[in-house]
Every structure is written in structure tokens, then in C-alpha cells.
Amino acid sequence: MSSDYSARHLSVLEGLEAVRKRPGMYIGTTDSRGLMHCLWEIIDNSVDEALGGFGSRIEVILYPDDSVEVRDNGRGIPVDVEPKTGLTGVEVVMTKLHAGGKFGGGSYAASGGLHGVGASVVNALSERLDVWVDRGGETHHMAFRRGEPGYFADPAAGPTPQAEFSPFVTGSKLETTGKVAKARTGTRTRYWADRQIFNKSASFSFEDLLTRARQTAFLVPGLELVVRDERNPLEPSEQTFRFEGGAKDFVDFVAPDAAVTATWELRGEATYTETVPVLKANGHLESEEVERNCVVDVALRWGKGYDNEVRSFVNIISTPKGGTHQAGFEQGLVKAMRKVIETNARRLKLTGKDGAERIEKDDIMAGLTAVVTVRIPEPQFEGQTKEVLGTTPVRAIVSKVVETELGAIMSSSKRDDKTQATIVMEKIVAEMRARVAARKQKEISRRKNALETSSLPAKLADCRSNDVESSELFIVEGDSALGTAKLARRSDFQALLPIRGKILNVQKASVTDMLHNAECASIIQVLGAGSGRTFDLEQARYGKIILMTDADVDGAHIRTLLLTLFFRYMRPMVDAGRVYAAVPPLHRVEVMGSARREREYIYTYSEKELQETLRDLKRAGRRYKEDIQRYKGLGEMDADQLAETTMDPEHRTLRRITAADAQAAERVFELLMGNDVGPRRDFIVAGAADLDHSRIDA
Structure with a gap:
């Protein structure tokens, strides 16, 4: 770098050169977001016409050749000569920065446009831009290449940025291309984004376009917006939006x-x-x-x-x-x-x-x-x-x-x-x-150490480890299961919290009722991370929450109630994949020993698996006790059986609870646990024929 620095080293970027040199200043980025921002600028110009009461319909079309067109039936860009520059209104709007009808001249009472750079910036960043204006009974047209006006020698197939371009030399001209009804007015703008500016991977998002069109239709009652995607000619897609209720419909x-x-x-x-x-x-x-x-x-x-x-x-x-x-x-x-x-x-x-x-x-x-x-x-x-x-x-x-x-x-x-x-x-x-309750719970739910006493629920059988990542909290159904689980657990990192029967259905209950429910309050207090919007995942005292209920209909119901509590008031735990359901076995088959083989125990988890296991044993010529043990609850297991099948990390199976599709999960919880009985009754009736009656303990 030279130490000689004088005025000749300074650069003065004039007109649209500054936009092409520093596009990020005007559109934020040069990826897909910047590409979409350019489209918003053109669409917003049409929306401003509708906002002023001069237009009722806007069309946005995505073409297969990577171009996009915006049409409206507003007043149309002025086509007469602007006295200060000597250029037509179309050329002024499309080539001059900080030019337009939105600087307090009375053209717009309120508009989204503010700086007068939107259309000219899009023009500067386009390999080609064409604008047609219907006004005064005629259609006027002007074309630009990277912001410079001129002529394109288009082939018969239609306009393309690859066509030979001839810039205007002595003076620019707004071409008249046809006649229209005098009452017909509007503007059509079609452009091809310049890939010298935008990333090669940048593309128009049809979904984002639909979202923006829907939002605009809500905010301008009576305005019709048509969005059409023709990029796949075999499967074109089109949606139309028009709402009369305004912001009220938008909220709903x-x-x-x-x-x-x-x-x-x-x-x-x-x-x-x-x-x-x-x-x-x-x-x-x-x-x-x-x-x-x-x-x-x-x-x-x-x-x-x-x-x-x-x-x-x-x-x-x-x-x-x-x-x-x-x-x-x-x-x-x-x-x-x-x-x-x-x-x-x-x-x-x-x-x-x-x-x-x-x-x-x-x-x-x-x-x-x-x-x-x-x-x-x-x-x-x-x-x-x-x-x-x-x-x-x-x-x-x-x-x-x-x-x-x-x-x-x-x-x-x-x-x-x-x-x-x-x-x-x-x-x-x-x-x-x-x-207030969550704040108090956070204050009293810190893990106890040698210098403080614990005010956690007395029925909690806590673990010794202070390592959150490795610790596990088993929420078990009933005191009978708790007794067995205490003997089966590994107390260094496995904690137990028993709940009595079916907890409150929090999908129907209020926040106050939930906090007053002893079982719900105990779970929230033991977890130590608060609830609802005050829930802080970083404060959770356990790395895994494992719901361990009986393998019957009541156990499934209790598990659903618990999941409803976690889904509604401790959702980040579910989203983080830290909530699990234990999978206890349904049967234990005792296989007789022989001179060459020791006695063996096989656990099965469904009726189908049991029948397949028995069939395999018969085929292998092995004998088993006909009195096959059927577990109706966790309390019927011995401690070693529960540890081996359900609690020991080396042998157990856990089912992780996820909410990949949050909206679908919300709908399911509302259907199964919400206040509206009608849809739930229809769901039960529709699925009654598929129910395996042998799964009901009656």
C-alpha cells in the first residue's frame, strides 16, 4: 500500500453504481433473503396504490426462466416528462435514487415506501428489467439492463436477458406498444435478478411469498392478491388471497x-x-x-x-x-x-x-x-x-x-x-x-449439599450424584412400585418420585389449579426449573425424566396425563429430547434347563412377541413352564427383574418422547385431553373397531 494518498485516490460512485458496489446497504444480503427483499420492494409499490384506494388486484408470477413479474391495476407510473430531469416518470422512478411520489407531494397519504430507492435498486441489481404501464388508453414500455435503459432484440420465443442489448445513445425513449381501454390503468414489472450480484444458490421462496401475500391481504381489506408459481410447468401452483375483516381476521x-x-x-x-x-x-x-x-x-x-x-x-x-x-x-x-x-x-x-x-x-x-x-x-x-x-x-x-x-x-x-x-x-x-410460585420453587429446589437441608418433597428418593447430565428421575406409578424400584435402582444417579394415581388433566385446568395440585406441584418442584413461560431448561436438576407406569390401559392414561403436563408447562424438556417412557415387559417365560443348558428367563413386550417366542421354543425342542407370568403392574416384579428389564441402562429399552411437529402434537393433546368432548367422542367411535379387547384388563 502506498503512503501517497491524495484526492486522485478517491472514488465517486454516481447513480446506480453505488447500489451495485454495496448492495447489502440497500437489501441487507445477497442471498435468498436479499432476493426476496427486492421482490417485496416491487410488490409494496403496488400495495401502496391499493392502500391509497387506487387498486384492487395484484398478481405475482414466478417464471421458469428465473424471472418474476408483478402486475397491478393501480394508476400506473406517470409517463409524462418530469421537468427537473427532462426524463419520463417511468425512467425517473426506475433509474434515479431518492426519486418517487412518496416524499410528501400529496400522491400518497400513507405508504410503505420512504426513501424512493426501492424500484431503482431492484433495477440496478437486475440483469434485465421490463416495465409496462397502461395509462391514457395506451400501453407504454421501457427495458433496462443493469439499470441502463435501452432496447433488447428479443427472439420470437419471448423476452430474455441474453438477447442483444442496445443502450440509448442520444436520448432515452418510452415506447408505446399498444392500445387499451381508457379506463384501464396499471403497472407490470418483470425482472431477472443479476447473478453477478446474488449468490448462485439464491432463489425465490414460494412459501415466503404466500405468507407475505396472505399477510398483506389481511392488512388491506378487499385487496385481492394472486400468487402463481410456473417454475414447474407440469405442476403450476396458484393461490388467491382476499379478506374483508382486516386485522381481526389476521389475529384469528x-x-x-x-x-x-x-x-x-x-x-x-x-x-x-x-x-x-x-x-x-x-x-x-x-x-x-x-x-x-x-x-x-x-x-x-x-x-x-x-x-x-x-x-x-x-x-x-x-x-x-x-x-x-x-x-x-x-x-x-x-x-x-x-x-x-x-x-x-x-x-x-x-x-x-x-x-x-x-x-x-x-x-x-x-x-x-x-x-x-x-x-x-x-x-x-x-x-x-x-x-x-x-x-x-x-x-x-x-x-x-x-x-x-x-x-x-x-x-x-x-x-x-x-x-x-x-x-x-x-x-x-x-x-x-x-x-411468583415458580420464583419461590427455584429458590427452594436447588440440589441439596452438605451445608444446606433439602425442602424437596419427602417422598422423593433422590440420587447422590450432582452431575445433571448423567442423573435420571423416574416418575413411578404408586407406592407399591416405589418399594420395588428403590431396591432396583442405582442410587448413585437414579432418583425416584412416586405419584398417586391419575394426576390433574392440565389441558383443561387453569394454571392456578395446576399449581394447587399436589402431584403436579411436586413434579415441578423436584425438577427445579419452573413452569410455563418461566421454565428454564438450564436449571433442570436431572438429565433424563423417565415415566415408568404399568403396562396396561390405566398406565397409558397416567403416562398421557404426565406428558400433557410436560408438553404444556415444561415444553423445552420435550423439545430437548429429555423426556422418556420406560418400556416394562408384559410377560416372563421360564425356560427349563437341561444337562447342557441352564434355566433361562425370556421377557416379552406384547402378545404377538410372546406367541412368536413360544413358537420358536417349541421348534427348538425346548420346554418352558406353562404357567407364564403376566405382569399387570410394576409392583408385581421382583427388584432384580425390574432392574434387568426396565431400569438398568445396560439392558433396558426407553422410548424417547419427541414433538417434531409441534402443531400436530398440540392438536392431538387438545383432542385427547381438551374441553371439547365432541371431537374426542368421534375419535373414539371411529377407532373402536380397531381396538384389541384383550388389552383391556376387565
Whole structure:
């Protein structure tokens, strides 16, 4: 590197050269995410037209030649000459950075576009881009190669980026290619992403496109979006989205659990002022204090679970990292709920120790699904990728709307509103109590050492090892099995916790009922990692949780109840693959000895396996005792038998419980253990013919 450094070493990148040199500044990455971001920029331009009331339909088509086309029936890009540059509106929008109709000129009251670089950036990063505009009874066309306008000598087969390209030399021209009805307007944009910029493996995701189209259709009621994938000509795929309910329908769609309240809509608007540079008629920017209008639309509801789902949008642009509008929503939510709960403290029995506890945001957010949308002119985003809203006054406006509107619903005298308000308040108070209880459990559930006494349940037979990875907790059915298991276990790393009969069905019960249930509380306390949203996998006291129940229908029922508890309140244990079911044998066959062979015991785990084993013994000419032992419960086994078959790591079989498909697992648990009896009855009736009656001990 030379020590000589002067002005001649400086580079000035003009126009679209800067975009091609540093694409990450404008689209984030050059992998599939960046490729999809370019598509969002073109789609959002069409959505802005619909948002302003000028369009009702958008089509997105993925072609086999790696190109994509976006069509709309909006007003169409202006085709007349822009006086400052002397270029047509189409060329200005497609080739000039920071140019467009979204700088406060009155074209859009609210839009997703902010910086005026979206279409021009896509053009700069495209090997070829074509735009057709229907306007004034004519179809206008212009083509670009890597941002430069010109002509492509396309073959008869259709447009291709490989066609010979001739750039304009003396002046660019917007070509008129046909006639259309005067009432017909709109824009069609087709482009081929430049593989000199994007990774070779980058591709358009049809699933992501469907998700974005569905989301947009929810947020712009009445807008029809058609998404078509023609990349496989033999199996083209097409989906159409159109919704009339807006954010309310969106909440019902994204909610992860069953509802306990109706979906409430909170709407309002207010004005604020901000000092911004304003483009004057003479073409100069002058700072001026302007009044803005902020429209707030929030839809929310509470569900049975404790996971929350909050999605925020500004002018239909998703803000996955939140911003001032989401902060205002949470602030207003907390204020409203604290106020109404304090007013109803006596009815909610918030007295004594509970009264000293303060409702926290996490208590309120548990089980909440919400869609927060605001519409403001010229929003201040943090960066071109628009993931965080930075407009400061929006926070106070959203907070005020949520606090006022939600407070009115929670204090309403209408019967339905009062009933649902009571359900929500009881749920929030229960979450607060669960959080407090979990905190106390964590404090008292540390593994005992020589300097402290254990306050764990007396019926726990703990192990000696402090190594979490190697330790195992057996949850056994009944005290009779506990006695045998104590003799069969290896006390250095195997702990035992007996439960009495069938525990509470937590799929139906509330959090409070679950914590008050002695068996559920003991399991949570012994595990020492909390429950629900406060569960901390790192604090778990055992590496494996093994459910050891009898090999009969009652044992299967108890195992299902236990799995329901783990799935709903200690889900990370299941996701981490640390919950197992023991597999005890059903039969023991005593094979007679001979002069050459010693007496032998064979364990079988199903009726079919037993019959096959007996058939093999007869074929081999070996004799066995006809009185085959059938184990109806773990308590019928001797300690050495239980150790050999079910507890000894060297010989046992464990069945790992997984939840690879969480949604399917959730549906199964709700079907088998939930409040809705009808579907469960249908399931039982449908499967009755397949039931092996010999498996029922009766």
C-alpha cells in the first residue's frame, strides 16, 4: 500500500453504481433473503396504490426462466416528462435514487415506501428489467439492463436477458406498444435478478411469498392478491388471497391456541407535529413544522396458552423488530390492565401476600395474540430494510388509544364484555401467581449439599450424584412400585418420585389449579426449573425424566396425563429430547434347563412377541413352564427383574418422547385431553373397531 494518498485516490460512485458496489446497504444480503427483499420492494409499490384506494388486484408470477413479474391495476407510473430531469416518470422512478411520489407531494397519504430507492435498486441489481404501464388508453414500455435503459432484440420465443442489448445513445425513449381501454390503468414489472450480484444458490421462496401475500391481504381489506408459481410447468401452483375483516381476521389466523375471549378491535387516531425538510415549488428543500395524522388499528385476544404472538406493521410494512408503535402498544396495555385489576382487587382475591405483588408485562402478555398497525405519512424507519419504526410521537398516540379503548371494554357493563373481562383478569392474576410460585420453587429446589437441608418433597428418593447430565428421575406409578424400584435402582444417579394415581388433566385446568395440585406441584418442584413461560431448561436438576407406569390401559392414561403436563408447562424438556417412557415387559417365560443348558428367563413386550417366542421354543425342542407370568403392574416384579428389564441402562429399552411437529402434537393433546368432548367422542367411535379387547384388563 502506498503512503501517497491524495484526492486522485478517491472514488465517486454516481447513480446506480453505488447500489451495485454495496448492495447489502440497500437489501441487507445477497442471498435468498436479499432476493426476496427486492421482490417485496416491487410488490409494496403496488400495495401502496391499493392502500391509497387506487387498486384492487395484484398478481405475482414466478417464471421458469428465473424471472418474476408483478402486475397491478393501480394508476400506473406517470409517463409524462418530469421537468427537473427532462426524463419520463417511468425512467425517473426506475433509474434515479431518492426519486418517487412518496416524499410528501400529496400522491400518497400513507405508504410503505420512504426513501424512493426501492424500484431503482431492484433495477440496478437486475440483469434485465421490463416495465409496462397502461395509462391514457395506451400501453407504454421501457427495458433496462443493469439499470441502463435501452432496447433488447428479443427472439420470437419471448423476452430474455441474453438477447442483444442496445443502450440509448442520444436520448432515452418510452415506447408505446399498444392500445387499451381508457379506463384501464396499471403497472407490470418483470425482472431477472443479476447473478453477478446474488449468490448462485439464491432463489425465490414460494412459501415466503404466500405468507407475505396472505399477510398483506389481511392488512388491506378487499385487496385481492394472486400468487402463481410456473417454475414447474407440469405442476403450476396458484393461490388467491382476499379478506374483508382486516386485522381481526389476521389475529384469528395467527393465534397459536384456542381463544378464551373474543377478538377485540381498538381503533383511534391523533395528530402530531414534526420538523421535516419540505420540497417547495422552486425545487428547494426547506425545514418546516408539519402536522401529521396517525391512524391506529389494533386487534387482540387472549388464548388458553401462555405463548404470545404480537405482530406490528407500519403502512402494511412488517416491523419484526418492533419500534415506537409496538412499545406504545405494550405501554398502553400494561397501564389499562393494571388499572382495571387494581379496581377489581377484592373480587380477584388479591389480598395479603398477593396484594403486594405487582402485575408485570409478561403476566399480561401470556396467551395474548395481537396485530398492531399504524398508518402515518413519511414514517421514520431505521434503515432501508424497515424493520424498526423510529417515529417518536407514535408511541404516546398508540399507548393512549390502547389504554382508552381497552379500558372501556374491560369496564363495560355489557354482559358479554363483563364475562370476558373477568376471564382475562383471572388469567392475568393466575399468571402472576404462577410466576411468583415458580420464583419461590427455584429458590427452594436447588440440589441439596452438605451445608444446606433439602425442602424437596419427602417422598422423593433422590440420587447422590450432582452431575445433571448423567442423573435420571423416574416418575413411578404408586407406592407399591416405589418399594420395588428403590431396591432396583442405582442410587448413585437414579432418583425416584412416586405419584398417586391419575394426576390433574392440565389441558383443561387453569394454571392456578395446576399449581394447587399436589402431584403436579411436586413434579415441578423436584425438577427445579419452573413452569410455563418461566421454565428454564438450564436449571433442570436431572438429565433424563423417565415415566415408568404399568403396562396396561390405566398406565397409558397416567403416562398421557404426565406428558400433557410436560408438553404444556415444561415444553423445552420435550423439545430437548429429555423426556422418556420406560418400556416394562408384559410377560416372563421360564425356560427349563437341561444337562447342557441352564434355566433361562425370556421377557416379552406384547402378545404377538410372546406367541412368536413360544413358537420358536417349541421348534427348538425346548420346554418352558406353562404357567407364564403376566405382569399387570410394576409392583408385581421382583427388584432384580425390574432392574434387568426396565431400569438398568445396560439392558433396558426407553422410548424417547419427541414433538417434531409441534402443531400436530398440540392438536392431538387438545383432542385427547381438551374441553371439547365432541371431537374426542368421534375419535373414539371411529377407532373402536380397531381396538384389541384383550388389552383391556376387565
